[in-house]
Amino acid sequence: MKVLDCTKCDIKSSAAKMLNVEELKILGNHCSEVNFKKGEIIFKQNALSSNIVYLKKGLVKIHIAGPSAEQIIKISKPPTYLGIPTTFDEKTNRYSATALEDTVVCFIGLDMFKQFIKGNPNFSYEIIVELCKSELDSFNNTVNRAQKKIPGRVADALLFFNREIYESKEFYIPLSRLEFGNFVDTSRESVSRILTEFHTDRIIQLDGRKIEILDEQRLEAFSKRG
């Protein structure tokens, strides 16, 4: 296994920033860095797992196979941990993670991770902060998904890519229409229809997956009204 030098890592998680040089060296010895190409699965629902996954570069979807369809629970960007809840609480993963772009992650042994939690209070404090944020996001999502109609949810997704992921009005949607549907709880057909409608209304400029947001305010209006 390639040994990492975590002391030199400049994309540390807020928790890892709490580790001293000694601890970072230990971390490096129990940690491996792996590259994933777009589309590759990082870990799979129902598989056994004993690693915490730290997302360093790229973009990842967290998804669950439901009774009738695949559902994208959330899209994570670095720096963040991917597998804390599923690894900590269960023997098998409750969800899958798949790279949406070329991605770099570090696999961290669970024992090691637990050791830091029990050994470094500032580390565990930051983990708690991250878990709390994540739970609030998830509540927020629940409300949005339940109370908004499809145009509102599509608008939300576009604003999410614009603001949280790409920080630019122009970007390539990192999802197929089907995946987009899995992300906003609809069919691929409905996504197509709403997107072309937004295009026709000059709210967005659309060409395949290439998109430019022309009228952020009207997108927000859709988001707010439902």
Added chain:
Amino acid sequence: MKVLDCTKCDIKSSAAKMLNVEELKILGNHCSEVNFKKGEIIFKQNALSSNIVYLKKGLVKIHIAGPSAEQIIKISKPPTYLGIPTTFDEKTNRYSATALEDTVVCFIGLDMFKQFIKGNPNFSYEIIVELCKSELDSFNNTVNRAQKKIPGRVADALLFFNREIYESKEFYIPLSRLEFGNFVDTSRESVSRILTEFHTDRIIQLDGRKIEILDEQRLEAFSKRG
């Protein structure tokens, strides 16, 4: 303020079980026990908050005012913490908590709570475990709400009360029809219709809020198919 003797509390959280006698005495000095009657609000969305709330007895709904309706995010039973994410990450509460039955909670000062996290690794470990469980539940909820039609969601809710809350086939539904709708993302009318349908089909025996589950298997079938 009434000082509590947490050393004698026999409904400690799994985190509090990790505290020694000294720590429990300190906890008791920074903690107050409050009773809430059915229907009373424990804490309110958008209010400032500096307490962690520990649910000791009773039953509580966690709810959020969305763009068009009030939504019940989850129903919590003891022993559990109610306000960790909302208190930890934000200045103001992102959700409300309301007693569904007569309820006893302990308010714990946030500073105290943070002190234990930083001072006792076993304590913070248990908090992390609880947060992880809660996040997995929340993912599970997301899938259920999105992929199931109303009969499936109503069936889920009934099985939830049966299995997680009352552990009995006979119980009183702790929600009005409107609240039930807010819990399973529908209108009160749809809840009424589905419940009477289940009654007619002899899946349940229903009289107002009093209910008996007659055919658990058929409820599960609804849940699985959607």
Added chain:
DNA sequence: AAAATAAAGTGAGACTTATCACATCTTGAA
């Protein structure tokens, strides 16, 4: 107990969205 208020049940029509069917467009492989 009577009146007022709130909660619950139910039918009908409107609206949203899913599904099916098919045409078109891309993309990668042979």
Added chain:
DNA sequence: TTCAAGATGTGATAAGTCTCACTTTATTTT
């Protein structure tokens, strides 16, 4: 290039759910 496989767009129809209107039943209040 040519073909195959997958992704996308779009219309028509069907299904599910919401909303409105009204009635009936509980629960509170006076």
